[in-house]
Amino acid sequence: MYELTHHQAQSIVNRMMKDIPYNINIMDQTGIIIGSGNQERIGTLHHGAVKAIKQKKIVEINNDEAMVKKGINLPIELNGKIVGVVGISGEVQETRPFGNLVKSAVILLIDQSMILEKENLKNNLKQEFWSLIINSDTLYTKDLINQALTYNIHLTKPSQIIYVESPDEIAEDITTSLASFKMSKNSLCIVVQETDKMEIFEQQIRNQHPDAFISISNMNDTISDGLVQAKSALRVLRGVYFNEKTIFYSKCEFIADLSKLHRNDTKADRLAHLLEKNDELIQTLQVYLNCNLNANETAGRLMIHRNTLNYRLNKITKVTGKDPKNILELVELIFMLINRIK
Structure with missing residues (x-):
């Protein structure tokens, strides 16, 4: 009663x-x-x-x-x-x-x-289930496989994860007929097993949240692996790319995996703070990377003179102690950009 x-x-x-x-x-x-x-x-x-x-x-x-x-x-x-x-x-x-x-x-x-x-x-119950399947130690038992079916997930089949992070609140039913799980008020995970419809799903998300960052994992046998990939790819997207809103883990796999190794690196964290309050230098470095270190193209996209670009690149060296024109030191600058994203 x-x-x-x-x-x-x-x-x-x-x-x-x-x-x-x-x-x-x-x-x-x-x-x-x-x-x-x-x-x-x-x-x-x-x-x-x-x-x-x-x-x-x-x-x-x-x-x-x-x-x-x-x-x-x-x-x-x-x-x-x-x-x-x-x-x-x-x-x-x-x-x-x-x-x-x-x-x-x-x-x-x-x-x-x-x-x-x-x-x-x-x-x-849904969040408890999600907490289980994103744990890499969880075994896919018969009971768990049956429970997953109630959320339209076939744990015996490979899947991709779409990770969405938006400046505004995200509804859990952002896409139709897909299993979606809230990570926070502003972030959501979607389990996709119909990969031939990925573009349709991505567009549905983009229509509702045009400013959202979207990362998409590889196909994986476990959902936990897909989530790790999608989250690490998202950090690369937000840290390195300028004016890009979508990224596939397959396009940044190497740098995404390396960035995971540096996440708990106190030196990397300390260096990351050197750039965090200088949006102009961050934007300059991001565009420089996106233009494959082509100075003329970078200056054109930023709509600044080539001399102004050189001034900013030199200022990055002065602030961080790392020269963006030196390939090895540029790698460290890339990790600085990524480690800004928590």
């Missing part, structure tokens, strides 16, 4: 008393007050509610008594079971017209609360 909680009852009382000019009490299935406009009465036994529960009908009390206030008490039924009682304190003739209105509103609010609880339980 459904059980009302104090939090639910008090929330309902607070909402109803904004519109009803009388004190409202909500009692549980034993008659104990669990929600009230009079906080001192919470936790006490309401004798009018006990009568309403026993008699399974409305109980009207016309006079104040030692343990009971005058008013009307209506049993709350769900699926043929009494789950509580709602009471309105005041003169019976005045409170009676509000009785059924309040009772109906309370039942509606309880129904909404039950739906929300079911939805929260469903979401919690």
